[in-house]
Amino acid sequence: MLRDVLLQQFQARLQGLPLRVQTWRGDILEGAGAKVHLELHTPKALKVLTSPTMGGLARAYVEGLIDLKGKAEDILRLGQAFCRADACRTGKGSEAWKWWRHTRLRDRKNIAYHYDVSNDFYSLWLDKNRVYSCAYFEATEDTLDSAQEKKLDLICRKLMLQPGERLLDIGCGWGGLILRAAEHYGVQATGITLSQNQHDYVQEQVRQRGLQGKVEVRLMDYRDVPEDIGYDKIASVGMFEHVGRRNLRPYFDKIARLLRPGGLVMNHGITSVALNSKGLSSGISEFVEQYVFPGGELVHASTVMQEMAAAGIEPLDAENLRPHYGRTLWEWVNRLEARETEAIRMIGEKRYRIWRIYMAGSAFAFDNNWLALFQILGGKPDAAGRQVYPFNRRHVYAT
Missing domain, CATH: 3.40.50.150 (Vaccinia Virus protein VP39)
Known part of the structure; x- marks a missing residue:
């Protein structure tokens, strides 16, 4: 099933991250020394997490698709590593x-x-x-x-x-x-x-x-x-x-x-x-x-x-x-x-x-x-x- 494929892709991104994840089915995925707990409330969250952005994670959190528990600073640092985020985008297009x-x-x-x-x-x-x-x-x-x-x-x-x-x-x-x-x-x-x-x-x-x-x-x-x-x-x-x-x-x-x-x-x-x-x-x-x-x-x-x-x-x-x-x-x-x-x-x-x-x-x-x-x-x-x-x-x- 597509859901299982997405879950496998998500698990692959978790390698080496100090994160504990609980899915909507009750499954537990836990990295060493987990500082942040991520709860997935719905399968829809997987679409965000398999190709994540920091803005996408924030949106999923605000809309209640996921819960993030832990110190805010740890959450942000882990989010940057998980999303492989850079600082800014540049460009010359007119706004x-x-x-x-x-x-x-x-x-x-x-x-x-x-x-x-x-x-x-x-x-x-x-x-x-x-x-x-x-x-x-x-x-x-x-x-x-x-x-x-x-x-x-x-x-x-x-x-x-x-x-x-x-x-x-x-x-x-x-x-x-x-x-x-x-x-x-x-x-x-x-x-x-x-x-x-x-x-x-x-x-x-x-x-x-x-x-x-x-x-x-x-x-x-x-x-x-x-x-x-x-x-x-x-x-x-x-x-x-x-x-x-x-x-x-x-x-x-x-x-x-x-x-x-x-x-x-x-x-x-x-x-x-x-x-x-x-x-x-x-x-x-x-x-x-x-x-x-x-x-x-x-x-x-x-x-x-x-x-x-x-x-x-x-x-x-x-x-x-x-x-x-x-x-x-x-x-x-x-x-x-x-x-x-x-x-x-x-x-x-x-x-x-x-x-x-x-x-x-x-x-x-x-x-x-x-x-x-x-x-x-x-x-x-x-x-x-x-x-x-x-x-x-x-x-x-x-x-």
């Missing part, structure tokens, strides 16, 4: 036809799909300030809470925030940066988001903290921010991944028009490691597109700086925080797994599986240099080409 992925309506729907799951769900595993981006682990003993506050301060110091300055945060999330910048650096902060849940949460935080008149949050697309009043400093943290490769130049053009001469902008976001990446291979990009971040696109850091410069913004400083994001994601995974029962009660088992496997896979990708996280600081020179900026980076690390 310009995907313009429709980044219309205002489509972007709003994409953001709502990911961020409007449930504020309470995100609070289960994010830090106390609900910062949903790479933390900065200055010391090995830093907790997630302290590392996220240090990341916010690192951005504020790189932007050289001064009391009374106007700060715009594009994609402000749950308000971690604008709230801290107003309370600790004395700026007038404005944040924009496309997520209704985030908008409502920040408004409530502003009220509770008595920051009316100092912090404003708007439910708004970055393309629609009024340009009549400029900003001294602009931050975009974990947002430009949603912009789309084709829209990077208009995105930075918009920032350049919003930024006052002499102003600074911080673009903090995930980038590809390969120069001409078309996304992670082994079905990973397709899984993320379908289940996690519809419309997300990554480019190399050099492309970010090229588009920034083309818009008249001078790149001044770039720092890769790749190891920090790997650790951040493992922190999130561990915290989510520790509250699995609550999470499933809030969002259901399927969505829980999506977030668990997505974040664990992302942590693995950062740890293995498949993805990078760059903070790129740019400045808008004045009419004479001058940009006031220190000759060294001491201000970045001063506390």
Whole structure:
């Protein structure tokens, strides 16, 4: 029977892997020193496992065809070996036809799909300030809470925030940066988001903290921010991944028009490691597109700086925080797994599986240099080409 042939092919791929497998018939296949338990709930799983991809395994797990039990890091490492996965795919084909992925309506729907799951769900595993981006682990003993506050301060110091300055945060999330910048650096902060849940949460935080008149949050697309009043400093943290490769130049053009001469902008976001990446291979990009971040696109850091410069913004400083994001994601995974029962009660088992496997896979990708996280600081020179900026980076690390 075809089923038996597929099972034999699957067994052949298991040679030398520390994996214990239980089939829907109760058969047990066990490799030496098994660290991960794989349960097959249906014969349909064999079609995935005989010619496996990491994205295919993730999809089978999310859809309940299989169960994966063990430490998430062991699962990902074994999955890479089982699928013989490489880091990324490259190519020169045009993706310009995907313009429709980044219309205002489509972007709003994409953001709502990911961020409007449930504020309470995100609070289960994010830090106390609900910062949903790479933390900065200055010391090995830093907790997630302290590392996220240090990341916010690192951005504020790189932007050289001064009391009374106007700060715009594009994609402000749950308000971690604008709230801290107003309370600790004395700026007038404005944040924009496309997520209704985030908008409502920040408004409530502003009220509770008595920051009316100092912090404003708007439910708004970055393309629609009024340009009549400029900003001294602009931050975009974990947002430009949603912009789309084709829209990077208009995105930075918009920032350049919003930024006052002499102003600074911080673009903090995930980038590809390969120069001409078309996304992670082994079905990973397709899984993320379908289940996690519809419309997300990554480019190399050099492309970010090229588009920034083309818009008249001078790149001044770039720092890769790749190891920090790997650790951040493992922190999130561990915290989510520790509250699995609550999470499933809030969002259901399927969505829980999506977030668990997505974040664990992302942590693995950062740890293995498949993805990078760059903070790129740019400045808008004045009419004479001058940009006031220190000759060294001491201000970045001063506390």
